[in-house]
Amino acid sequence: MPGLVKKMIDAIVLERSKGNVVIANSTRTKLLLKGIDPLKYTPTTEDDAAIIAKVRTAALDFGVRLS
Amino acid sequence: MSIQTAYSSQASPAEAVADVKKQLGSEPLKLLLFFASTQYDPTVLAKAVNDAFPGTPHLGCTTAGEITSGLMLEKSLVVMAFGTDALADVNIQLVLEPANPAAVMQALMNFEQHFGEPIAALDMDRYVGLVLVDGMGGAEETLMEGLGDATDVLFVGGSAGDDLAFKATWVFSGGLAHSNAAVLAILRPTGRFGFIKTQSFITLPKKLVATQVDEPNRRVLEFDGKPAAVAYAEALSVSVADASKRFMRNPVGLMAGDEPFVRSPQRFDGNAMVFYCNVKEGMELSLLESRDIVEDTTKAIEAKQKELGTFSAIVNFNCILRTLELKAAGQMDAYGKVFAGVPTIGFSTYGEEFLGHINQTATMLVFAR
Structure with a gap:
C-alpha cells in the first residue's frame, strides 16, 4: 500500500501538535533530525519496510501510539 | 530590577565574582546565569559564585570567549541576573551522564515534580528551557533528542568551551563544576520571550x-x-x-x-x-x-524585535567557528555592537542546541519587555 509512511508521519505530527502549528513544525524538524524527512513522503510513495520501522521507532520515542 | 548583566575581567575567580556582585547590587535574585573563561579554575569559580550569591539558583559553563552587551570578550566572566519580577518560576537540574537517556529522563521527572504537571503537558508558550552541556563529550545529540521527545518546551543553549584548548569543558550548578555533564533549566518568564536561530x-x-x-x-x-x-x-x-x-x-x-x-x-x-x-x-x-555574519545577525535581531517588541535581554550562544570567522574578518567589534543597548550575555560555544545539536549558528533566547 503506497503512502503508509506519509500517513504515519501525519499521524505523529497531528497527535503531538493537537493542531498547534508551531508544535507541528517543530515535530517535523525533530523527525528530520532523526533522519526522517517528512517532505520526502507523499501519498504515492512506495512503502519501504525499513522506513516504516524507523517511523514506528520515532512514534514510540514521541509517545505516540500509531493504530 | 528585571534582568541585569555584569562582566569582569579581573584575574582571579574571587576578584571577578566580587566585581560582578558589586555591579549587580544586593536585590534578591530569582536566577543567575553565567559564562566564564577557563582561565578561572572551574572548581574555585563555582564555589565563589555559590558563596557570593547564597540561595540564588544558578547555572553556567566555561567558554571559548564571552559576549556581553556591545563587547566580545576573552578571559572574562559574564553574568545575567534575573530579578524576582522577571521570572515567575525556575528549576535547575544537573545531568551527570548526558549520553545516558535514563539520566535525562530522571531530570525530566524532577522537572515534573517541581512544576506539578507532566513534562509533556508543559505549555511551550509559558515555559522555556536552557541547556548547557559539556562540549567535549559528544553527548549533545542524545541529550537533545531525549528532551525533544519528551516535551514541546523548547530548549536553547550551547556546548561549553575551553578557550580552544579542547581538553576539558565544564558546566556549573549548585556551587560545583562538572565535566561530562549537562545542566538544564526550565524558566517561566513573566514577560514575552522568543528565539533567534541565525547561521548566515x-x-x-x-x-x-x-x-x-x-x-x-x-x-x-x-x-x-x-x-x-x-x-x-x-x-x-x-x-x-x-x-x-x-x-x-x-x-x-x-x-x-x-x-x-x-x-x-x-x-x-x-x-x-x-x-x-x-x-x-x-x-x-x-x-x-x-555570508556576512554581522549583517545577517542584525537582520535576524531586527526581525525578532518587530515580532516581540523591545528586548529586555538576550542570551546568545554563538558558535566558536562564527567567532573565528569574525576575528579573521576583523568584525569582532562590529558583532559586539549588534548587542549594544540590550542587556546581553553569551559565549562562543563548541556547538549550539536548538531542537537538536547544530554548528556554525547563533541560537539566542530573547526576553521582551
Whole structure:
C-alpha cells in the first residue's frame, strides 16, 4: 500500500501538535533530525519496510501510539 | 530590577565574582546565569559564585570567549541576573551522564515534580528551557533528542568551551563544576520571550546524500556512494587538498524547508569526513556558503524585535567557528555592537542546541519587555 509512511508521519505530527502549528513544525524538524524527512513522503510513495520501522521507532520515542 | 548583566575581567575567580556582585547590587535574585573563561579554575569559580550569591539558583559553563552587551570578550566572566519580577518560576537540574537517556529522563521527572504537571503537558508558550552541556563529550545529540521527545518546551543553549584548548569543558550548578555533564533549566518568564536561530549562510543548489556513516563518531564515510572527501571536493569543484580549506566557508545543511540545520566539517579522516555534529545515513544535505555574519545577525535581531517588541535581554550562544570567522574578518567589534543597548550575555560555544545539536549558528533566547 503506497503512502503508509506519509500517513504515519501525519499521524505523529497531528497527535503531538493537537493542531498547534508551531508544535507541528517543530515535530517535523525533530523527525528530520532523526533522519526522517517528512517532505520526502507523499501519498504515492512506495512503502519501504525499513522506513516504516524507523517511523514506528520515532512514534514510540514521541509517545505516540500509531493504530 | 528585571534582568541585569555584569562582566569582569579581573584575574582571579574571587576578584571577578566580587566585581560582578558589586555591579549587580544586593536585590534578591530569582536566577543567575553565567559564562566564564577557563582561565578561572572551574572548581574555585563555582564555589565563589555559590558563596557570593547564597540561595540564588544558578547555572553556567566555561567558554571559548564571552559576549556581553556591545563587547566580545576573552578571559572574562559574564553574568545575567534575573530579578524576582522577571521570572515567575525556575528549576535547575544537573545531568551527570548526558549520553545516558535514563539520566535525562530522571531530570525530566524532577522537572515534573517541581512544576506539578507532566513534562509533556508543559505549555511551550509559558515555559522555556536552557541547556548547557559539556562540549567535549559528544553527548549533545542524545541529550537533545531525549528532551525533544519528551516535551514541546523548547530548549536553547550551547556546548561549553575551553578557550580552544579542547581538553576539558565544564558546566556549573549548585556551587560545583562538572565535566561530562549537562545542566538544564526550565524558566517561566513573566514577560514575552522568543528565539533567534541565525547561521548566515546561503543554500547552494548542490546536495550530498550520506550513504554510509559512522554515526557515533560523527563520521561520514560516503556521500552519494563515493568517498565522502571526494564527493565534498567534487561538489565544490576543487581538489580534495583544497576542499579542507573550505570547511568554514562551505559547511553542509540539513534543510527544514528553507532553514538549514548546519553540520560543520571538522577534518578529513582519510577519505571520510568528521563533523562537529552527527549526520545520519540517508540524510540529504545541501552545500552552504557563508555570508556576512554581522549583517545577517542584525537582520535576524531586527526581525525578532518587530515580532516581540523591545528586548529586555538576550542570551546568545554563538558558535566558536562564527567567532573565528569574525576575528579573521576583523568584525569582532562590529558583532559586539549588534548587542549594544540590550542587556546581553553569551559565549562562543563548541556547538549550539536548538531542537537538536547544530554548528556554525547563533541560537539566542530573547526576553521582551
